[in-house]
Amino acid sequence: MPEYEAVIGLETHIQLNTQSKIFCACRADSWGAEPNTNICPVCTGLPGVLPTLNRQAVEKAILLASAMHAESIQPLSFFARKNYFYPDLPKGYQISQYDEPLARGGFFDLPLASGESRRVAIHKLHLEEDAGKTVHASGHRLIDFNRCGVPLVEMVTGPNLRSADEAASYLIRLRQLLRWLGVSEADMERGHLRCDGNVSIRRPGEIGLNPKTEIKNVNSIDALREAIAAEINRQIREVDAGRPIRPWTLEWDETTATLRKMRSKETEADYRYFREPDLLPIRVDDAWKEQVLAGLPELPLPRRQRFVEQYGLPAYDAEILTEERSLSDYFEAAVAAYGGEPKAVSNWMMNDVLRLLRDRGLSAGELRLRPADLAEIIRMVDRREINSPTGKSLLDKVEHTGMKPAELVAREGLGQVADSGALQALAKDVLDESPDQVASYRVGKATLIGWFVGQVMRKSGGTADPNLARQVLEKLLQETGE
């Protein structure tokens, strides 16, 4: 039994992948743009301008809240001003939500390695605008306002996670879900998904919470895992040495893999929140909510479960095939077109289609090789019209040419040589050309049969039925040996 258990909560900022910013018409995503080229009077807070709420941002937040099992999408919610002074916040306040957010309550059931799941409460989910970016360069502080006004959802979990691995796994599942819903690109390196971790420890069985530290500046899932693990160990060392845990804010330094104290954590700063007077409340009536939720797809974890139950897939296959939504769609479409054993489709996808996707850097929805083409190729192999290596090479050929599998087989003469007369002739040639090998085979080197099959395959341009070739060769070798 461990002496301590970790108590971890995560605070995430999710950049919504809308076209425009949350309160103006500037592009939402400025990745790679020159600093301060994607700004306007609204997002830089010039006097006299008025924000206009982006409907899409609200719809994406509603989808996310529903996927997180929010107890309610509030029919009426409000924006508030969070006042603080910081160079990259030109207005001197951030428009956020405070006491009346868009959604309340919610949870996420995180699957654990043990097969059980951990219920992670969602304590907070609201819309807000992003601030700009401060860049330190050669002794100067440079401000880039491009990110000002980018739509964010801030989502905070309860202190329900129990290890660095669970925290990392939550973030992996969240990233999967965000992409699945199509609400965020969720690319951590580009800051689309940012995460701070709150960490404390306690004796198992203890109910209360001990002082926690907050870890900032982790920009990958691996970094989050490492930083939290390091902090848990540090806290255990401190407590074992009789020292108290101070509520510090820590920064993860990725190059040295160490935590550094940024500042003593302020008590809840006085942000002097008040209602944003320039924006109307968000009214989500039933009709709008229904329209948005009509676009809520079956979520990845239930779909994974259904793949196991409905198609009899091993959990491993179901996990891989539901990593990404278009891959799941592809699989189901191919199974329907194939009509045979779903596991056969899964094998082809896990071994060959995934390789094709990796090689070409595509998602399943972008392939020219359609699910019906894959199904057709598998059926041709089943019917022994082509052999399995030909089938695999056809995947690339269909993808490359955009032609139908049957057309390619006809055009390139890939049909399997399964006619024993034709095979007989090929086999005879091989044996006639290889007297030494035939002699060795006859004196007992039976493994040479594989080599003979290989020669027949080569002569047939790879199209021979290898099993039939083997039978024909064995028969011939017996006959000539008598």
Ligand SMILES: [Zn+2]
């Ligand atoms: Zn703007």
